[in-house]
Amino acid sequence: MSRRVAGLAGLLLLLATQGGLANAPRNSPAPEPRPKAPVGDVLVQAIGVAAPKGLSKLFGKGPKLCGATGIEGKPIxxxxxxxxxxxxxxxxxxxxxxxxxxxxxxxxDCPTARALAAWVDQAVKPLIGDTGGGLAEVQIYGHYACRTRNNQKGAKVSEHGKGRAVDIGGFTLADGTYVSVQSGWPSKAHGPALKAALKAACGPFGTVLGPRANRHHRDHFHLDTARYRSGPYCK
Incomplete structure (x- = not known):
């Protein structure tokens, strides 16, 4: 037995004989909370890519789908x-x-679900704020579909065909107002928030395309988690 172990055993025996252990509190004080991990590090852990500043953590208490809180649905x-x-x-x-x-x-797939959850919660909701009573629904234009890019003949298979993409057509507010990407993008009322939301998607998603990208995306945001690029492509 080492001197360190022997010394520790002797100390425990002394405390026990003097009633120290018997009188010790049953519950010790909780440890001080650890500092929160940097936002970017948490999202790298969650979805595998770097995230813009301002996005917060995905993980917490409660039921989890894809290992993250806040995602409702089911495996298929x-x-x-x-x-x-x-x-x-x-x-x-x-x-x-x-x-x-x-x-x-x-x-x-799960990386895309985690990216979508982070983006909606930490970018879209704050950007909309209390306008119209706040965000009530996300309008989904497209998700999994076995097709080519932009439905063009002879093109490569779209990320939609791999379950890695989602198309966002707009947002419904609590008062019933529908803010579409197509009509809201050029407007003074909703344009700034839509542009900021698209910019915030660059990072959690590998590819981000909006009305400025090309004619195929003038009415929606295309967001995907393509795996083959070294960094995000956003336009």
Whole structure:
């Protein structure tokens, strides 16, 4: 037995014989909370990519889907693609994120679900704020679909065909106002918030395309978690 272990055993015996252990409090004070991890580090852990400043952590107490709180839905059976390159393994069907319903059940993979949840909760909701009573629903234009990019013949399979993409057509507010990407983008009332929301998506998502990208995206945001790039592509 080492001197250190022997000394510790002797100290415990002394405390026991003098009633020290018997009179010790049953519950010790809780330790001081650890400092919160930097926002970017938490999102890197959660979705595998760096995030813009201002986005907060995904993880916390409560039921978890895809290992994160705030994502409502269920796992789904694997989807076998109708063409080579399509398919979705370990997918989920998301119905709401952080209490905000999606306009339709959205079939995507977990990294995309986590990115969507972070973006809606930490970027879209604060940007909309109390306007119209706040954010009430996210309008989903597209999710899993076995197709080519922009539905162009001969093009590569879209990230939609891999469950890694979601198209956002706009947002419904609590008072019933619908803010569409197409009509809201050029407006003074909603344009700044939409532009800021699109910019905030760059990082959690690998590809971010909006009305300025091309004619195919003038009425929605295309957000995907493409794995093949070294950094996000945003336009």
């Amino acid at each position: 059976a694997p989807i076998k693609g109708a063409r080579k390159g399509c398919g979705l393994k370990n997918g989920v069907e998301v119905t709401a994120v952080y209490g905000v319903p999606l306009s339709q059940p959205t079939r995507i």
